[in-house]
Amino acid sequence: MEIKVFSDFSEEMQYNINDFPLYVRINKLSQFGYWGACHWHSGVEIVSILDGTMDFFINGQIVTLLPKSILLVNSKRMHYGFSDTKDECTFIDMIVEPSLFDSSCSSIQKQIDNSFGRSSEDYLLFDCKSEAAQELASAARIIHGLMSTPKPNMIDVQVECMKAMSRCIKFMGHSTRNTEHTVNNQEIWKMVDYIHRHYFETVQIDNIADAGKVSRTRCFNIFRNYLAQTPTEYLTRYRLDISLKLLAKTDMSVKEISSNSGFQSVSYYCATFKRLFGCTPLEYRESISNKK
Structure with a gap:
């Protein structure tokens, strides 16, 4: 199952019945x-x-x-x-x-x-x-x-x-929000949007910070405080999500998927994939095929 997310992080809702929210x-x-x-x-x-x-x-x-x-x-x-x-x-x-x-x-x-x-x-x-x-x-x-x-x-x-x-x-109605750690939504959305549009390129922390018009330190703090991840962890996870879609919906080779998802090395892609998902990319593809 896939959560479809727009560039501003809003979810594309998949209602049970289209016209009933x-x-x-x-x-x-x-x-x-x-x-x-x-x-x-x-x-x-x-x-x-x-x-x-x-x-x-x-x-x-x-x-x-x-x-x-x-x-x-x-x-x-x-x-x-x-x-x-x-x-x-x-x-x-x-x-x-x-x-x-x-x-x-x-x-x-x-x-x-x-x-x-x-x-x-x-x-x-x-x-x-x-x-x-x-x-x-x-x-x-x-x-x-x-x-x-x-x-x-x-x-x-x-x-x-x-x-x-x-x-x-x-x-x-009886609760009041603690606003101590609030973040400017535009900063995080601009940085995440940059990752979504440039994940297949070589992305540096400075690129991400510049997109949000913040310093490197604030970039790291926003990602940690607001997303519980570093910018690099979020970028890697997003690249993996892209690769999951390519594995499920295309016949591309693992090498092609690695490259199209923004990974510089096939071996790094496969090792990261197995560490997070507990299987290799090909094993994941096979499990998806068996469910169809």
Whole structure:
């Protein structure tokens, strides 16, 4: 499974039904190569862990999600789930877009803005015993169940989504965001956009820093604080993501893929690929072919 991300890091949402702003599916972390692409979206996300564990990055902070725990990720926050040790995790992932709440009532819009705006918390993490976890987990199960039927009743789905978001507002509305480590979004987006457009070339740290009009030191600090990676680590990971697509969708040789993904050496590409994914590029291609 692929998370499609635009150059500004926003996710291209793949709703269950095209004209209804809801994403709800049961996913496994292995479907994303144990490391999802860093992204954001306007929707509020509820991650309900069914089995296993994973780490989750949100706006520079990393939390560990345990079985039956619930993570509520606020709107327009940079985030991704991952497991450095490649442990499997099964979870219900639900994203509800604000457009579901379009309303001419200014008091409702104000409440939504207050709960999910930039001044509120980036995320809330609830353990399995909390009232919030039980309420949100139940909501995710109900909505996923409704959407899994052959012909879902969309009025019922919308009602349940409204109930779920009402619960999110209840919990998020009492929180205030710590703005101590906020980052100018334009700086990080410009630097990441440079990587996305020049990954196949020789990219130096100075090139990345210049794209964001920041110093090398600030470049490193922004990537570490905001993406939990160095610029070089992000560049390498992005090149690997490109190579995954080429392995799955083309008949190019490993040498050609290595070059087209921006790696200077085939041996370095293969060694890095195996270190992160636990298999060689050819083994990955074979596993993809066996699933078709």
